Amino acid sequence: MSHWPMTMERCSSNRATLAPGGNPFATCHVRPGSIPFLFAEGQSAATVIDELRLGEWRGQIIGPHGTGKSTLLAALMPALEQAARSPNLLVLRDGQRRLPPETLLKLGKDAQLLIVDGYEQLSWISRWRLKRRCRRLECGLIVTAHRDVGLTTIYRTSGDSHTARRVVEQLLSGNESSPLDATELADAWRRHRGNLREMLFDLYDVYERRRPRG
Secondary structure: OOOOOOOOOOOOOOOOOOOOOOOOOOHHHHOEOOEOOOOOOOOOHHHHHHHHHHOOOEEEEEOOOOOOHHHHHHHHHHHHHHOOOOEEEEEOOOOOOOOOHHHHHHEOOOEOEEEEEOHHHOOHHHHHHHHHHHHHHOOEEEEEEOOOOOOOEEEEOOOOHHHHHHHHHHHHOOOOOOOOOHHHHHHHHHHOOOOHHHHHHHHHHHHHHHOOOO
């Protein structure tokens, strides 16, 4: 699941460009859909879609907290729409044990594919009912979770320092001089134990303290 702090500076659009003097780690620059998902070598949105087809449009994206599951979903949406699957994305809140009734009513009608981000929040009976309904209506189902929830795994996200460095370099591209150095980035990575999302939130504060003021 994704939680984006409201304390960060606001931006006017989902894919906002960095304004002069802005913070590249602000919410609008790091939330899902704002930066490209960095696939593992040999993998792409196309290979994930191929896995989904083989699994009859049912699959799970597995990975620890903050390793890019929501960002991957955002990267897959255009390909899913091109495949005419009419995806319907549902992001669950912490502790949300049931699906909204209107979500189930849409299955097989307005949506041929349901995407549940944070699937493991649901109770086991809610999961069972959802899977059964999707099978009966021939509706696809993609879920994100921290561990195996009984569907075919179509992608595993993982936190590694190399990927974290690539993401930070991407966010800092265009900055002629950055107030952050490699040691600082490595320290932030270790401090958050591989949680890229939390590391980026931390770097927002670091950047604010260090960036030059006009």
